[in-house]
Amino acid sequence: MSEALSSPNIQEKLARLSPAAVRHYSQFAAAGKDEDLRALVFEVLKYHLPKTLAEAPPASWKDEARIIEDLGFDSLAMIETVFFVEDLFQISISNAEIIEVHTVGELLRFIRSKLAVCKS
Amino acid sequence: MRRAVVTGLGFVTSIGNGKTEVSESLRLLRHGFEPVEFLGNPRIPVKVAGTVKGFSVGSPNWRDWQYPSRYRYEPETLRSLSPHGLFALCACDQALEDARLLAADLGDGRTGLFCASAGSPFLLCHHLKQMEAARGERGSPMGMVASIAGTLNFNLASFFHIRGAVCGFVSACASSSHALGYAADEIRLGRQDRMLVVGAEEVFAENVLPFAAMRALSPSADPGTASRPFDLRRDGFVATGGAAALVVEEAGTARARGAPIYAEISGWGQAGDGHNVTASHPEGAGLAEAMRRALADAGIAPGQVDYVSAHATSTVVGDRSEALALKSVFGAARPAISSTKALTGHALSMAGALEAAFCALALAEEYVPGCAHLEQPDPACEGLNLPRASAEGRPQVVLNNSSGFGGSNVCHVLRRVAD
Numbered sequence: 001m002s003e004a005l006s007s008p009n010i011q012e013k014l015a016r017l018s019p020a021a022v023r024h025y026s027q028f029a030a031a032g033k034d035e036d037l038r039a040l041v042f043e044v045l046k047y048h049l050p051k052t053l054a055e056a057p058p059a060s061w062k063d064e065a066r067i068i069e070d071l072g073f074d075s076l077a078m079i080e081t082v083f084f085v086e087d088l089f090q091i092s093i094s095n096a097e098i099i100e101v102h103t104v105g106e107l108l109r110f111i112r113s114k115l116a117v118c119k120s
Numbered sequence: 121m122r123r124a125v126v127t128g129l130g131f132v133t134s135i136g137n138g139k140t141e142v143s144e145s146l147r148l149l150r151h152g153f154e155p156v157e158f159l160g161n162p163r164i165p166v167k168v169a170g171t172v173k174g175f176s177v178g179s180p181n182w183r184d185w186q187y188p189s190r191y192r193y194e195p196e197t198l199r200s201l202s203p204h205g206l207f208a209l210c211a212c213d214q215a216l217e218d219a220r221l222l223a224a225d226l227g228d229g230r231t232g233l234f235c236a237s238a239g240s241p242f243l244l245c246h247h248l249k250q251m252e253a254a255r256g257e258r259g260s261p262m263g264m265v266a267s268i269a270g271t272l273n274f275n276l277a278s279f280f281h282i283r284g285a286v287c288g289f290v291s292a293c294a295s296s297s298h299a300l301g302y303a304a305d306e307i308r309l310g311r312q313d314r315m316l317v318v319g320a321e322e323v324f325a326e327n328v329l330p331f332a333a334m335r336a337l338s339p340s341a342d343p344g345t346a347s348r349p350f351d352l353r354r355d356g357f358v359a360t361g362g363a364a365a366l367v368v369e370e371a372g373t374a375r376a377r378g379a380p381i382y383a384e385i386s387g388w389g390q391a392g393d394g395h396n397v398t399a400s401h402p403e404g405a406g407l408a409e410a411m412r413r414a415l416a417d418a419g420i421a422p423g424q425v426d427y428v429s430a431h432a433t434s435t436v437v438g439d440r441s442e443a444l445a446l447k448s449v450f451g452a453a454r455p456a457i458s459s460t461k462a463l464t465g466h467a468l469s470m471a472g473a474l475e476a477a478f479c480a481l482a483l484a485e486e487y488v489p490g491c492a493h494l495e496q497p498d499p500a501c502e503g504l505n506l507p508r509a510s511a512e513g514r515p516q517v518v519l520n521n522s523s524g525f526g527g528s529n530v531c532h533v534l535r536r537v538a539d
Binding site: 009016049050051052074076077079080083086087092 | 181183194195196199200253254257258259260261262
């Protein structure tokens with residue numbers, strides 16, 4: 001993570017999301033807390049929404065929220081999100097893995113498990 | 121015989137983003153050039169361009185783009201567009217409104233879409249660099265559909281739910297002329313009742329500077345004279361971009377719904393030079409043949425033509441061959457001739473559709489655009505009627521010429537429709 005954090009590409013990508021995303025990313029890199037990862041992933045999902053939200057702030061998205069049915073994602077937005085997450089965490093996600101991810105909670109757990117594998 | 125008529129126009133151009141502004145520019149000979157500096161390098165000998173105003177699309181990330189507030193598009197639409205795709209969408213919205221159509225009307229299966237652009241070398245270059253940086257392991261999922269040739273038809277067909285004919289045309293600077301010609305044929309042959317024809321281009325280093333490498337661009341730094349087709353001192357073209365959209369309909373269908381009718385596309389023709397990959401034929405043989413074929417298709421004699429919208433881009437070789445082609449076709453007949461590229465610049469693959477749309481405007485609004493910036497006509501133009509100022513009048517028949525790499529020449533015949 002520290003290497004990724006120093007990459008200008010990642011910093012640039014994060015800066016596009018929001019100041020909060022930059023903060024949560026740094027805090028997650030330092031302490032590995034779930035709440036920072038959750039907040040960061042919310043920002044990533046919000047950034048890739050295919051339709052403008054009428055209201056419903058992403059903080060209201062529960063872990064049970066389905067990414068396609070509830071958040072309005074389509075397959076292209078999913079792929080964009082995967083691409084972004086791969087870059088952000090320097091992980092590689094296969095198609096077979098991503099089709100198992102349906103909800104916000106599953107995405108969080110998936111990223112967690114991937115990072116654990118990378119560390120070990 | 122089924123007839124194809126133009127019922128809607130949309131413009132995003134260096135001389136205006138809408139038909140009212142464009143028409144005023146054509147009448148007053150108001151050009152759209154500004155000083156530019158590509159790649160932050162003052163040594164590049166390209167100093168002016170026909171810039172698109174009101175849009176800020178210089179970032180490869182669509183989230184950074186700014187565009188006029190009358191248009192609003194969702195992220196799901198913008199994310200797969202190139203900058204010229206956004207221009208095209210805005211021009212289509214104008215053309216539909218102008219034709220009194222709703223976007224929903226285009227999904228009837230009787231409506232087709234023909235497009236032309238060179239793709240977006242700007243965006244393609246960005247995505248390929250990104251892929252190289254990731255050593256081929258990752259790439260943007262939108263990179264391809266947003267940037268390759270065909271990006272206009274992919275995106276517009278999807279956005280407007282087109283279920284009729286969908287196709288893109290690639291013949292360099294004759295591309296959108298081919299698109300319009302074949303669109304008219306779709307209607308005349310009874311295959312479709314309505315066609316949306318769109319040309320679009322960008323004005324970035326990636327697609328403009330390659331023409332400087334060919335020594336085809338004017339090195340002039342004066343926006344007021346850099347583009348001067350048919351002038352003895354011309355020294356290359358000035359690039360421009362934007363988008364032009366035309367709604368073309370079967371005449372009976374258009375009349376039945378009370379659509380405004382600008383003009384009939386009464387014929388078209390094309391012919392190759394069979395000569396050189398870049399340079400036009402020295403006597404304009406292919407272009408002359410394209411004009412003859414277009415006139416024959418429309419059943420029009422050269423003496424009936426009131427105005428020719430010339431391809432003339434302001435290059436030394438190209439303008440001369442077109443002048444000779446015009447003389448060989450028209451002989452003693454002397455239609456007014458001008459190249460509106462003196463005002464807009466050369467819009468590359470979009471030029472043919474753009475200038476056909478200008479012709480439709482001129483027919484409907486009753487004027488003929490003059491030859492801006494022409495002071496000393498090339499002796500090769502001796503005998504041609506090159507009016508310096510735009511003139512009010514009622515042109516009945518106009519021709520629109522285009523030529524592209526490889527000696528690909530296209531000519532449309534547009535005709536006033538009886539009131």
